[in-house]
Amino acid sequence: MTEPVLSVRNLQVEFASRRGTLRAIDGVSFDIAKGEVLGVVGESGAGKSVTGLAVIGLIDPPGRIAGGEIRLAGQRIDNLPAEEIRRIRGKRIGMIFQDPLTSLNPLYRVGDQIIETIKTHLNLSETAARRRAIDLLAEVGIPAPEKRIDGYPHEFSGGMRQRVVIALAICAEPELIIADEPTTALDVSVQAQIISLIKRLGRDHGTAVMLVTHDMGVIAETSDRVAVMYAGRVAEIGPVQDVVRNPLHPYAKGLMGAIPTLAGDDKRLVQIPGSMPRLSAIPRGCSFNPRCAFAFDRCRVERPEPLSRGTQSVACHLYDTVPAESAA
Amino acid sequence: MLAFTLRRAVQAIGVMFAVGIIAFSMFRFAGDPVNQIVSIDTSAAEREAVRKSLGLDDPVPVQFVRYFGNAAQFKFGVSYQFRQPVSALLMERMPATLELAICATVFAMVFGILMGVYSALKRDTVLAKLFQAVSLIGISLPTFLIGILLIYLFAVTLGWLPSFGRGEVVKLGWWTTGLLTLSGLKALIMPSITLGLFQMTLIMRLVRAEMLEVLRTDYIRFARARGLTTRAVHFGHALKNTLIPVITVAGLQFGSVIAFSIITETVFQWPGMGLLFVQAVQNVDIPIMAAYLLMVSLIFVTINLVVDILYTVVDPRLRSTIGRAA
Secondary structure (H helix, E strand, O other): OOOEEEEEEEEEEEEEEEEEEEEEEEEEEEOOOOOEEEEEEEOOOHHHHHHHHHHOOOOOOEEEEEEEEEEEEEEEOOOOHHHHHHHEEEEEEEEEEEHHHHHHOOOOOOHHHHHHHHHHHHHHHHHHHHHHHHHHHHOOOOOOOOOOOOOHHOOOOOHHHHHHHHHHHHHOOOEEEEEEOOOOOOOHHHHHHHHHHHHHHHHHHHOOHOOOOOOOOHHHOOOOEEEEEEEEEEEEEEHHHHHHHHOOOHHHHHHHOOOOOOOOOOOOOOOOOOOOHHHHHOOOOOOOOOOOOOHHHHHOOOOOOOEOOEEEEOOOHHHOOHHHHOOO | OOOHHHHHHHHHHHHHHHHHHHHHHHHHHOOOHHHHHHOOOHHHHHHHHHHHHOOOOOOOHHHHHHHHHHHHHHOEEEEEOOOHHHHHHHHHHHHHHHHHHHHHHHHHHHHHHHHHHHHHOOOOOOOHHHHHHHHHHHHOOOHHHHHHHHHHHHHOOOOOOOOOOOOOEEEEEOOOEOOHHHHHHHHHHHHHHHHHHHHHHHHHHHHHHHHHHOOOOOHHHHHHHHOHHHHHHHHHHHHHHHHHHHHHHHHHHHHHHOOHHHHHHOOOOOOOOOHHHHHHHHHHHHHHHHHHHHHHHHHHHHHHHHHHHHHHHHHHHHHHHHHOOO
């Protein structure tokens, strides 16, 4: 098996606060292979975005990576000096943020922002960089790019701005794209276009994509594999069809059950009772135990470690108690 | 864009008209001008003759139109105390005031922006905290006190700088400048600092607050995620966005720098319009007071207009909104 583009092992991210150190990410591990799309899903505050920021080295104080390893194509990047991780950002890892309306500097022409980024990472002349910027805009589906390149961000619609943001993220042909809720701020019809664009770019360039979202629909449509996060840990990870059709972790089950169907029955929407614990009050044992219908004594004491179940990996004691099934 | 400029210009003329009414009414409410001109033993008939020759027996609206028409041509009448045309007096004094105001503003902008940017980027350093403390002093100490303290330290105790006046000046046509002689430059230092200190601390605090705000925005985070150098992020992206409100404030402050130079000019006996005005107040020299009022408001209105236009140059979003509205 070839080396994964991104390999995260036992990542821990901490935030120093007045009430002591809060652990936002606690032992997260996952891999993303070349050309693969990994969906990362979870409630607000589960640590999805922080994981993405940690990978690209943008955790600002008082936050810090407290432990674990992040490897990009085998090279360790979590402990690099600031200047070296800066060179990796934008060149080897591209990032797309949630809100395209605020991601672009309003005072600079779209083209200048792209050219600036290209010239930072690639050794190109002004004209060559401009040529490339126009090609990029065309590739992300902006009509009349040679005219639009001189437009200001406010002259673009939300969807078009997100395309510009994507063009900026891919302008140095990165190996990995981290897309942090790229469609959340867009309306549904535009969402579909952006999703298919990200998917196409991943396929055409063999780029690995880490797609952070809370939208299961987006994940199901786009991802090859999915990681379900809860309170700073990975509850379950596996191929997207398996996790969606046959979720193992009680939280994942709840999450999949909460997707409304188009059948139009007038039942109440399913919800998971309770809410995610605050970082300062994560319960002992399994962090999901107070909300879990299947919780038993062990869940309140011991933290579950990830267990392999077929193609899936699940961190839940329920699957540790039936060793007979694991042999199958 | 042109329509926008024209509309703002019309508004500016409206403001000047209103100020003109106020300036004109000063003559009517500060006693009978004829009494100010003639001596005590002038007979009633002679007073009437003076009144008639000056057109003071015309209806008030006629007088106002005449005054405003003259003022528009920079004719403000004759000073009671100097027996000279007010416009000549003002023109003679204006270079001193403008030079002082420009030097003070440049000083305030340069140091204010530098200190503001530094204390935003290096928030936790000792120097940044020192700047914050100093700025508090600058904002709370009254101008005259700073001036007197500076005079005490640098003129009286150390004897490095002159305590009053403009030093030697060079005539360039009608403009007199102190910028070309050593004594002129030395004389400019303390008044500029005194006048500019408040503005400097204001700009510094504004730049610091704005910059911290801008550094938190998504586009700065995205600029960092694109791998731009720290230098490009801070000075290419953050600073430009920071400077938009700073331009407005600094521009508007330039008007108050001129208006408030009265105090600094008095402390340093600076031969500018402010000092002229203070002397005019003491002598109830209404023509000078009215003219000064008009001049200062003209400067204010002009600056406002320029700032509005500058704004659209810096911020492309405004350009299109204005374009659409016009």
